Structure formats: structure tokens, C-alpha cells
Amino acid sequence: MSTARGARARARIEVTAAIKDEARRQLAAEGAAKLSLRAVARELGMVSSALYRYFPSRDDLLTALIIDAYDSLGEAAEFAHAEVAAAGPRERWVTVCTAARRWALGHPHEYALIYGSPVPGYVAPQETVPAASRVGLLLIGIVRDAHRGRGLARTPLPAGLKTEAGRMAAELAPDLPAEVVVALVASWAQLYGLIGFELFGQFNKVVEDREPFFRHAAGRLAHDVGLVYPEPGETAGGPHSA
Amino acid sequence: MSTARGARARARIEVTAAIKDEARRQLAAEGAAKLSLRAVARELGMVSSALYRYFPSRDDLLTALIIDAYDSLGEAAEFAHAEVAAAGPRERWVTVCTAARRWALGHPHEYALIYGSPVPGYVAPQETVPAASRVGLLLIGIVRDAHRGRGLARTPLPAGLKTEAGRMAAELAPDLPAEVVVALVASWAQLYGLIGFELFGQFNKVVEDREPFFRHAAGRLAHDVGLVYPEPGETAGGPHSA
DNA sequence: CAAAAACGAGAGCACTGCTCTTGCGCGGGA
DNA sequence: TCCCGCGCAAGAGCAGTGCTCTCGTTTTTG
Numbered sequence: 001m002s003t004a005r006g007a008r009a010r011a012r013i014e015v016t017a018a019i020k021d022e023a024r025r026q027l028a029a030e031g032a033a034k035l036s037l038r039a040v041a042r043e044l045g046m047v048s049s050a051l052y053r054y055f056p057s058r059d060d061l062l063t064a065l066i067i068d069a070y071d072s073l074g075e076a077a078e079f080a081h082a083e084v085a086a087a088g089p090r091e092r093w094v095t096v097c098t099a100a101r102r103w104a105l106g107h108p109h110e111y112a113l114i115y116g117s118p119v120p121g122y123v124a125p126q127e128t129v130p131a132a133s134r135v136g137l138l139l140i141g142i143v144r145d146a147h148r149g150r151g152l153a154r155t156p157l158p159a160g161l162k163t164e165a166g167r168m169a170a171e172l173a174p175d176l177p178a179e180v181v182v183a184l185v186a187s188w189a190q191l192y193g194l195i196g197f198e199l200f201g202q203f204n205k206v207v208e209d210r211e212p213f214f215r216h217a218a219g220r221l222a223h224d225v226g227l228v229y230p231e232p233g234e235t236a237g238g239p240h241s242a
Numbered sequence: 243m244s245t246a247r248g249a250r251a252r253a254r255i256e257v258t259a260a261i262k263d264e265a266r267r268q269l270a271a272e273g274a275a276k277l278s279l280r281a282v283a284r285e286l287g288m289v290s291s292a293l294y295r296y297f298p299s300r301d302d303l304l305t306a307l308i309i310d311a312y313d314s315l316g317e318a319a320e321f322a323h324a325e326v327a328a329a330g331p332r333e334r335w336v337t338v339c340t341a342a343r344r345w346a347l348g349h350p351h352e353y354a355l356i357y358g359s360p361v362p363g364y365v366a367p368q369e370t371v372p373a374a375s376r377v378g379l380l381l382i383g384i385v386r387d388a389h390r391g392r393g394l395a396r397t398p399l400p401a402g403l404k405t406e407a408g409r410m411a412a413e414l415a416p417d418l419p420a421e422v423v424v425a426l427v428a429s430w431a432q433l434y435g436l437i438g439f440e441l442f443g444q445f446n447k448v449v450e451d452r453e454p455f456f457r458h459a460a461g462r463l464a465h466d467v468g469l470v471y472p473e474p475g476e477t478a479g480g481p482h483s484a
Numbered sequence: 485c486a487a488a489a490a491c492g493a494g495a496g497c498a499c500t501g502c503t504c505t506t507g508c509g510c511g512g513g514a
Numbered sequence: 515t516c517c518c519g520c521g522c523a524a525g526a527g528c529a530g531t532g533c534t535c536t537c538g539t540t541t542t543t544g
Binding site: 033112113115117160161163168171172182183188189191201205207209212213215224 | 354
């Protein structure tokens with residue numbers, strides 16, 4: 001069979017998983033900087049050199065953890081989105097953003113691993129890309145649905161950005177207006193600014209009651225990408241002349 | 243005299259500065275994780291244990307570098323702002339944002355040190371606070387000027403955020419409307435989301451021509467805090483019905 | 485069944501942060 | 515002016531790290 005060509009192959013899968021699990025444990029407990037191969041091996045009752053048969057270096061272990069973290073975040077967001085799939089685009093948007101925030105608060109060190117500063121001269125390998133784009137794809141899908149439905153509000157682009165905006169749209173979502181794609185990418189980045197500031201303590205003594213603050217900010221991001229229709233009971237989030 | 247109570251005291255100041263300079267060099271070259279006390283000492287021609295007379299631990303050295311980085315960023319922003327002090331609020335806003343981005347691109351590892359994931363279970367000590375708030379104070383000042391001038395557009399707050407918004411305004415800028423303070427804090431965090439995503443490679447293959455993209459996004463942040471008046475030659479940045 | 489590949493164990497290298505002890509030399513008080 | 519003390523540098527040492535290499539053993543494969 002291909003799934004179990006031998007006891008050896010199965011054992012390898014199990015040991016690999018055990019290493020990742022223990023590494024994730026240490027990552028969650030102490031952070032990426034204190035993640036030690038030797039400590040992982042020790043905890044698993046093996047000698048440290050044996051671990052190198054499974055992960056050729058510490059960075060490779062970290063890469064595996066990064067992919068898993070992206071997948072875990074993506075899964076959490078997709079699960080939350082599925083529960084409100086029938087709702088309006090704006091509520092779906094805020095739900096996905098809130099799910100990302102909740103995941104980050106629950107897995108701070110894993111979040112720091114993927115969206116914080118990259119570890120020592122580390123460059124994300126290509127294989128992280130698909131896992132990394134899951135949340136982004138979710139957001140694009142929501143905006144696309146709104147575009148095909150009631151339509152989107154648009155913000156005109158400055159002249160100097162038009163060609164780049166066209167390129168971005170062609171790459172990410174050719175069916176969406178370029179202005180919307182630009183706003184989408186910016187909102188996507190800004191979302192992680194909000195989450196990161198909360199997580200890394202920048203909001204200490206600044207924002208105390210963070211859940212409603214975040215929901216409001218996420219709603220305004222939705223507004224920025226053109227989702228201007230308020231849900232029943234919500235405020236629109238658009239600026240009114242004072 | 244109090245400035246030079248002896249050759250001893252002066253030497254201490256000089257050595258402390260030399261340590262910080264060399265540490266900053268290594269930080270810029272290799273990143274915070276590879277900053278080594280022993281390497282700093284080696285480069286300075288002293289033995290590693292001698293360095294502990296000046297900084298009791300590696301974290302203390304990092305803290306000093308963090309404060310310096312905040313100050314350097316704040317200074318760059320203030321300098322840029324001073325050059326356009328006579329311009330309209332929106333241009334001043336975008337200028338400060340752009341200065342922050344430029345500083346980050348020029349000092350990636352120092353930026354990562356202060357706005358990336360905090361190092362190993364590290365919590366920022368209280369003495370970093372004043373240096374850390376310089377850019378924020380600049381932004382508040384710009385919005386305040388606009389508020390006293392032509393006024394600001396406002397976005398209504400949801401009911402659940404009103405009390406927290408009042409608290410935030412009382413703490414940060416009692417003379418500004420609470421809605422504006424909320425938008426200001428959110429935009430402040432979102433600004434660093436934009437910068438971080440660019441710096442940490444999240445925009446690879448997504449945004450290529452980043453300068454105009456950033457300027458546009460910063461302009462929309464200005465719009466979000468109520469600075470809706472476009473400069474001559476700029477687009478307003480507000481959504482129009484499609 | 486034999487050759488080959490995969491694997492675990494152990495020793496070892498070069499490095500890290502940090503502590504402790506030892507001895508030297510400058511500086512302020514008598 | 516002398517002299518004692520304190521600030522300082524130096525060195526050894528501890529515990530830990532990532533990683534490499536070798537050496538038997540075990541399992542898979544041709």
C-alpha cells in the first residue's frame with residue numbers, strides 16, 4: 001500500500017507529529033526564541049541528534065510550525081465564516097476579522113511567529129504561501145459576493161496608483177474593480193495592525209474595552225472596501241458631515 | 243562640576259555609548275536574535291564579563307536600544323512634520339505616516355524590535371512609554387489643529403463603544419470628540435499594519451509599487467479620522483456611490 | 485538473502501548568557 | 515601627601531544551545 005509502506009514509514013509520521021506537538025507546546029509556553037531542539041528531544045525521550053533525522057534544522061521545524069499556524073488561523077476563520085454564510089457581507093466580514101483576532105489572542109506566540117517580526121534573517125519559504133492566503137481569500141470572497149449582489153461603493157484612485165492597482169487586481173481578483181482590490185489589500189494589512197497592537201501591548205492604558213473597539217474598527221474596514229450597508233442594529237460607519 | 247564629576251564618570255558615559263553603538267550596528271546587520279553580548283564585547287576589545295558592569299543583562303541592553311529606536315523614529319517623524327508645518331492637516335498627516343514608513347524601511351531590525359513581536363517573554367518597561375508616544379502625539383496634534391480649524395467629519399459610534407470611547411478621549415485628548423479619538427487610535431494601529439506588512443514581506447507578489455500604495459492608504463486613514471478635505475491635486479479618498 | 489537505506493545513541497565543537505573570584509589602578513578623604 | 519576603597523577589567527567556569535560526525539543496529543528493498 002502507499003499509505004503504510006511499512007511500520008517504519010508509519011513510525012516516521014508519528015514521530016514527526018510528536019515532535020511538532022511538543023514544539024508547539026513549548027512555543028505556546030515560552031515563545032519562539034526559547035524553543036529549543038534539545039528540550040523537545042529531551043521531553044520526547046530521545047537524544048537531540050536523532051531529531052535532525054526529522055527536521056534538518058531549527059528553522060525547518062519553525063517553518064513547519066508556521067504552516068500549521070497559518071492553517072489553524074485559516075481554519076478558525078473559515079469555521080466562523082461558515083456559521084454566518086447566509087448573513088450580509090458586512091457581518092460576514094466582521095465575523096472573519098473577529099475570528100482572526102480571537103485566534104490571535106488564543107495563540108499569541110504562534111501569531112507572533114507568523115505576523116510578528118520574522119525570526120533571525122528568516123525568509124518565508126514558498127510552501128507557506130497557500131496556508132498564508134486562506135484568510136485573505138475569505139475576505140476576497142466576501143467582497144466578491146457583495147460586488148455581484150448589491151454592488152460596492154468605490155473610492156477613486158490617484159493617477160499614480162492606477163497601473164499598480166490594475167496589476168494587483170489582475171493578480172488577486174480580476175473580476176473586482178481595481179479600486180476595491182486596493183482597498184481590500186490595505187484593509188487586510190490594517191486588520192493585522194489592529195490585532196498586533198492589541199496583542200503586543202501597544203494598547204495598554206490606551207484601549208481597555210477592546211472587543212467593541214475592535215468590532216467597530218473592523219466594521220470601518222468593511223466600509224473602506226465598499227461594504228457600506230449597515231446590518232440591522234449596527235451603525236453604518238461612514239463619516240457624516242459635522 | 244556635575245557634568246564631569248571625574249574622569250571616571252566621563253569614561254563610563256563614553257563606554258556605555260560605545261556599547262550601544264556597537265550593539266546597534268550588530269542589530270542593524272543581523273537582527274535582535276543574533277545580537278550577542280560576547281560579540282559586542284569582542285568587537286570593543288573587552289572581555290564579556292566587563293560588559294555587565296554597564297548593562298546588567300542582555301534585556302537591559304535591548305531596552306536601551308528600544309528607547310533609542312523609538313526616539314529615532316519619533317525624531318524622523320517630527321523632522322518631516324516640521325518641514326510641512328504650514329500645510330493642511332491632510333498633507334501633514336500623510337507626511338508623518340510616510341516618514342514613519344521611510345524610517346522603518348531604513349531601520350528594519352530596529353522597527354521589528356519595537357513594533358514586531360516582543361522578544362522572549364519580554365515586557366516593555368515603563369520608561370519606554372514617553373519615547374514610544376512621540377509619533378502618536380504628532381498625529382493627535384495634527385487632528386487637533388484640524389478640529390480647531392475647519393472641523394472634522396465624524397463617524398457615529400455604536401452604543402456599546404460610547405463609554406470606552408469617552409474614557410479613551412479623556413485619557414488621550416479631552417478636547418477632541420470621542421468618535422475622533424477612537425478613529426485616531428484605530429488609524430494609528432492600522433498605520434503600523436501597513437508598514438509591518440510591507441517590511442515583513444507580506445506584500446511580496448501582492449503590492450509591487452509600494453510608495454503610491456502607501457500614500458493612498460495613509461490618505462484614507464486621514465479620511466477615516468475626519469480629515470476629509472483633499473489637498474489640491476489629490477483625490478478625496480471618500481467612497482462615492484457606484 | 486544480501487546490499488542499502490534509515491535510524492538512535494553518543495561524543496564533540498563552537499557558541500551563547502551569566503556568575504564568581506581575583507587583582508589592578510584611579511580618586512577622594514585623612 | 516599618603517592610603518584605603520571602590521570601580522573596573524580579566525579570566526575561569528557553569529549550564530545551555532544548534533549542529534556535525536561516527537558507529538552500531540534495524541528495517542526496507544532489490
